[in-house]
Amino acid sequence: MEQQSTESVAPTATNPNMKNYEEERKTFSWEEIEKNFTWYETGKVNMAYEAIDRHAESSRANKIALHYCDDTREESYTFEQMKLNSNKFGNVLRDLGIVKGDRVFIFMPRTPELYFAFLGAVKVGAIVGPLFEAFMEMAVRDRLQDSGAIAVVTTPALLSRVPVADLPELKHVIVVGQEVEAGEGIVDYYKQMATASEELAIEWVDREDGLILHYTSGSTGKPKGICHVHNAMIQHYYTGKIVLDLQEDDVYWCNADPGWVTGTSYGIFAPWLNGATNVIRGGRFSPKDWYGTIEKYKISIWYSSPTALRMLMGVGDELVKQFDLSSLRHVLSVGEPLNPEVVRWGLKVYGQRIHDTWWMTETGGHLVCNYPAMAIRPGSMGKPIPGTDAAIVDDNGNVLPPYRMGNLAIKTPWPSMMRKVWNNPAKYEEYFRIPGWYISGDSAYCDEDGYFWFQGRIDDVINTAGERVGPFEVESKLVEHPAVAEAGVIGKPDPIRGEIIKAFIGLRDGYTPSDELKADIAKFVKEGLSAHAAPREIEFRDKLPKTRSGKIMRRVLKAWELGLPTGDLSTIED
Numbered sequence: 001m002e003q004q005s006t007e008s009v010a011p012t013a014t015n016p017n018m019k020n021y022e023e024e025r026k027t028f029s030w031e032e033i034e035k036n037f038t039w040y041e042t043g044k045v046n047m048a049y050e051a052i053d054r055h056a057e058s059s060r061a062n063k064i065a066l067h068y069c070d071d072t073r074e075e076s077y078t079f080e081q082m083k084l085n086s087n088k089f090g091n092v093l094r095d096l097g098i099v100k101g102d103r104v105f106i107f108m109p110r111t112p113e114l115y116f117a118f119l120g121a122v123k124v125g126a127i128v129g130p131l132f133e134a135f136m137e138m139a140v141r142d143r144l145q146d147s148g149a150i151a152v153v154t155t156p157a158l159l160s161r162v163p164v165a166d167l168p169e170l171k172h173v174i175v176v177g178q179e180v181e182a183g184e185g186i187v188d189y190y191k192q193m194a195t196a197s198e199e200l201a202i203e204w205v206d207r208e209d210g211l212i213l214h215y216t217s218g219s220t221g222k223p224k225g226i227c228h229v230h231n232a233m234i235q236h237y238y239t240g241k242i243v244l245d246l247q248e249d250d251v252y253w254c255n256a257d258p259g260w261v262t263g264t265s266y267g268i269f270a271p272w273l274n275g276a277t278n279v280i281r282g283g284r285f286s287p288k289d290w291y292g293t294i295e296k297y298k299i300s301i302w303y304s305s306p307t308a309l310r311m312l313m314g315v316g317d318e319l320v321k322q323f324d325l326s327s328l329r330h331v332l333s334v335g336e337p338l339n340p341e342v343v344r345w346g347l348k349v350y351g352q353r354i355h356d357t358w359w360m361t362e363t364g365g366h367l368v369c370n371y372p373a374m375a376i377r378p379g380s381m382g383k384p385i386p387g388t389d390a391a392i393v394d395d396n397g398n399v400l401p402p403y404r405m406g407n408l409a410i411k412t413p414w415p416s417m418m419r420k421v422w423n424n425p426a427k428y429e430e431y432f433r434i435p436g437w438y439i440s441g442d443s444a445y446c447d448e449d450g451y452f453w454f455q456g457r458i459d460d461v462i463n464t465a466g467e468r469v470g471p472f473e474v475e476s477k478l479v480e481h482p483a484v485a486e487a488g489v490i491g492k493p494d495p496i497r498g499e500i501i502k503a504f505i506g507l508r509d510g511y512t513p514s515d516e517l518k519a520d521i522a523k524f525v526k527e528g529l530s531a532h533a534a535p536r537e538i539e540f541r542d543k544l545p546k547t548r549s550g551k552i553m554r555r556v557l558k559a560w561e562l563g564l565p566t567g568d569l570s571t572i573e574d
């Protein structure tokens with residue numbers, strides 16, 4: 001491996017929560033962090049209590065917990081108001097008979113109601129499954145079926161994508177809308193909330209009890225239900241301090257939707273466990289509205305993503321000058337490789353270092369990060385958080401020396417590690433196939449000073465605009481199209497989105513390639529699965545490369561695409 005340039009951006013700030021990274025590593029213990037919670041003594045816990053009620057019962061009661069805005073709404077809620085609203089929703093669920101361990105899904109766009117519902121469900125001990133609003137029927141069905149969901153909270157606009165007839169275990173559909181049509185199992189959110197009690201007996205659970213299910217993709221099979229437990233709060237709380245750098249007067253904004261793990265771990269748990277003021281902006285990406293949001297709420301900490309930052313960079317430096325962004329003091333990024341040029345641009349136009357952070361749905365929380373008090377090497381993900389160890393290992397578990405590329409592995413365990421893959425213990429075990437290590441599926445190397453550098457995915461998982469897409473899920477949908485005989489899907493490098501989804505398709509007899517057909521196939525995936533999983537590029541081929549057992553070789557498709565040698569094709573069919 002070539003040695004990277006030694007470009008380094010010195011710290012501009014110390015973090016009072018962690019003055020010196022190396023020192024903190026030496027003295028750190030998770031047990032000390034646990035002592036910040038009263039449940040340390042009682043053994044019984046509830047994430048929503050620690051995130052909201054604890055502050056509502058303190059001098060933070062009237063502090064703003066949530067500033068919400070979109071194109072039509074602008075509302076703010078104190079910790080006390082968040083407590084009462086989530087209590088009410090907890091009662092709505094309890095009246096429906098929801099008990100600890102039941103799976104309750106939340107399938108709706110970001111609004112204050114989403115957060116009340118989320119927290120209320122956690123308060124009664126339910127395991128919450130947040131779903132991104134762009135999901136279409138097949139994606140919703142797969143996730144609700146796999147988890148045996150009993151209730152779903154949704155909106156009138158999304159209701160038709162919940163295929164109730166295929167979901168015998170689903171008993172309640174709670175609809176958040178001004179006019180809710182009556183129907184079997186339909187519950188009117190506003191009607192129930194209007195009369196629900198503001199007092200709730202919280203369900204105290206064990207720290208290892210289920211909290212949340214995030215479905216995420218691998219390279220084979222349907223999406224996996226990654227299950228996290230209440231114990232994860234230890235890591236959310238701590239990384240909220242040392243990575244997000246949350247302090248009492250901060251106004252914090254995370255761009256992610258709670259349908260993805262960033263939008264829960266760092267859009268809900270970490271900021272509120274730390275008693276911070278959290279900004280949620282609904283609606284879509286818009287450079288003007290985004291800068292306007294920072295200006296309006298005087299946001300000091302901004303957690304974003306490489307695709308968003310690249311899009312902002314594409315809009316140019318002039319727009320930045322039209323807004324007062326001087327409130328910003330800490331900027332972070334996650335989800336995909338952060339290009340060094342974006343880091344340099346951030347320094348120039350925001351006057352801010354952009355701190356890259358690495359972790360995954362499965363890890364539940366930050367693992368390899370950059371910190372305010374540490375020099376940044378643009379292009380590097382940083383160093384493991386105190387209390388954890390990362391290494392580059394080969395397939396036999398040998399730790400590799402600096403600059404050798406291999407599996408990015410994390411020493412087990414850590415507090416926010418997933419505890420199971422729903423209904424699929426074999427998938428869970430695969431991550432831990434090398435004793436003592438969690439194998440991330442990413443390849444990376446480590447430099448001689450301990451900075452980690454991302455190199456790529458080891459499997460076929462696609463990362464498009466920071467969203468993780470499993471090729472199998474897309475291929476399965478594609479072959480349902482009447483014209484498609486076979487399909488193979490890969491990530492194609494893209495300067496803005498990191499990767500875009502490209503599908504190679506073999507047509508059935510009687511169909512001829514055309515641009516209309518391409519558009520129709522893309523639309524079919526968009527409407528059946530989700531917009532972000534639809535191929536942006538389609539190429540028709542007479543034959544796709546396959547193994548003897550009939551598996552399409554995505555490796556060869558990728559080589560075709562990149563104009564690389566296809567390697568050993570001896571296992572190809574003919």
Ligand code: WT7
Pocket residue numbers: 216261262333334335336337338356357358359360361362381440441442454456457463466467468
């Ligand atoms: C995959 C996990 C957890 C946050 C959102 C993504 C890629 C994540 C980085 C980074 C390069 C990154 C990895 C990882 N990824 N952060 N800082 N630099 N790549 O969660 O959907 O579970 O995806 O995203 O490939 O394995 P996710």
